Amino acid sequence: MTIAIEVNGLVKVYSGKVRALDGVNLKVKAGDVFALLGPNGSGKTTLMRILTTQFKPTSGEASIFGLDVIRRDAEVRKVISYVPQEMSVWTDISGYENLLIYAKIYGLPSTGRTKVIREALEGMGLDSVADNLVKTYSGGMIRRLEMACAMLIRPRILFLDEPTLGLDPTARKVVWEKLVSFKKEFDTTVFFNTHYMDEADIYSDEIAIIDRGRMVKFGTADELKHSIKKEVIQFILTNHIVAENVLKMIRSMDFVSYVIISNSELNVVVKDAETALPVVMEILRNEGVSVKKISMTRPTLDDVFLKYAGAISLQGGGIREIKQIRSMSGKGYI
């Protein structure tokens, strides 16, 4: 198993007082899609900017495919691509020209350059609008153009900072579909920051939650959801009356957190609904309680997020983030 990103004890202090990162440790496997979740101001973007060699950490180490991001930054830049949160294409030239300029900046050899650009445009579904000015593009198209730019050098890792911020659901879906097919074709590792829990849930292999500059949770979406240990089994009963001793029996099971009954609704909160259901069902049947309907509610990533990083998000993200989102909306992002 190759390790794509390794981070040890990373600290970043801004202007001597703001601790944006406070000892971050992280490992990302090659070929994974890795989602970094965190409330505003938790250090997501700072971490990504250090990993992409934009600036140096105050202390600690980080490496990309074994290359130290501080000492061997030039080599790191050859294997990574990065799509910043803000718009990163020139709007007063065409989409094709943007790719051409970036291809030249990236030093792509001139033979086959046109082919690479055409492939990138097709890959992102932009071939029909390639010669239009970027000004005329929609937010989703601009995002896809940026992805196309990032793919020109066939990176081993693609860093995406809030890749779908401000896009409508359809545009988000298209961006992700294109991204997934690119990832499959070139076996690229993808590392992305997001606020959208559903994206992390659907598209990522592993998730880390960062809060106040520290990693608070790490695992697959399922592991994270299970870690909450709060799943609800809801029974709709045919009869309103349930004997007190039945409730007592259910409550006494060690995997049951608590039981609530109101009218014909019996809610049993357990650690793992899938294994608990047959046991509870058995009790109900033995005691002659007839059940009309059963449903299970498993925690979503939102619940996970709120549990581990909920406190700070209530304080809001500060004016900078708001300004960023607003300014993007001005540029046709939203």
Add this chain to the structure above:
Amino acid sequence: MFAMIELELRRLKHDRTEIYTRAIQPILWLAVYGTVMSHVKAIPTDGIPYLDYITPGVLLQSTIFVSVFYGLTIVWERETGILKKLLVAPASRYATVIGRSVASGVRAIFQVLIIIPVALLIGVDFIFNPLYFLTAILIIFLVSGGFAAISILIASLMKTRERFMGIGQAIIMPLFFVSNSLYPIKLMPTVLQYFAYFNPLTYAVDAVRGLLISGDIRNLLPDIAAIVIFDVAMFAVASISFSKIIE
């Protein structure tokens, strides 16, 4: 580096309004100020008509205007993600800084190509020597590059557009007035003369005036030397300050 020049050319291809609007101010200097002042005849210009005398200065002022405000592009690119993306590109950061500056020189050249025909129309008498002309263009190019580097330096200090606009104006006009653009340095108070001798614009105006108007190129080499020293110093400072823009 050349990619940056190509970028500028492609942008200009799509939208030329900026070249035209930026040409208005220098044309006013020549057509209004120059024409009026040439009737006064109070400024000793070594026998050169006053309009001809100020043409090189106006030319340079308008080109460094383009260069100094090039930093604005950097500020804008910092607000968007372009700057970040350039930093992560597998290319040298110094090449990025230099490429940016040189690209602004290209924009400046377009400025020259618009002002010169207008000056000809008004009746400025140029020396028609292709070699002199090319040398003058080269000098303008070098000076604009240096000023673009200054503007990168300012951009690294002033991180918002509004502040940048103010400081940009506050730099160009004094440089223009405290130089030999509009009048010989000899006419200035002694203190200002010292400033004028530290002003790279003075040397550039002197060289371009020699090449395009008076034909007196005795000072050409020291002028170019001064400009090169200025460029090297500014590029060095800009490269260092560039890392500050990022954070």
